[in-house]
Amino acid sequence: MRQTDRPTGSPRMPADTKGARRLIFATAGLLALGGAGFIQQGLVGSNQGYTIPFSDTSFWVRTGVFATIGFLLVSFSAAGIILAFRFVSGGPGLRVGGIAWGILGIVAALTMWLYAGVLFIIPPLITACLVVERLAQEESGDWFRRSRN
Secondary structure, three states: OOHHHOOOOOOOOOHHHHHHHHHHHHHHHHHHHHHHHHHHHHHHOOOOEEEEEEOOEEEEEEHHHHHHHHHHHHHHHHHHHHHHHHHHOOOHHHHHHHHHHHHHHHHHHHHHHHHHOHHHHHHHHHHHHHHHHHHOOHHHHHHHHOOOO
């Protein structure tokens, strides 16, 4: 039986949508770990601040900035986990929210570059890009637009 011949009463989540859901969980976990590192650096680190080298210059950042960025990353991760749990119910707003979350995940991964360096931003950056790619597909759109009885 082809996928289009299935009765509408028992739809299954498409593989790409399931993959996007799993990637949101993975990205949220990676960003939460990065956020915990920011919080640790902001609360336990130097009392004054840090000098961060950037190319041929450097800039000085207070420790409260690190703690704030860490709190925002952990909150963003929690929102992603809640969003991924709601994928089962569907709805077009969840798809748009998932795509927006993926785009903001890319920005959050690039923000982690200040603390962790290039090597540690690659996994959350790639997974966030894959979330956007999988949710933008037509098959995922059909899942979120399906009739829910």
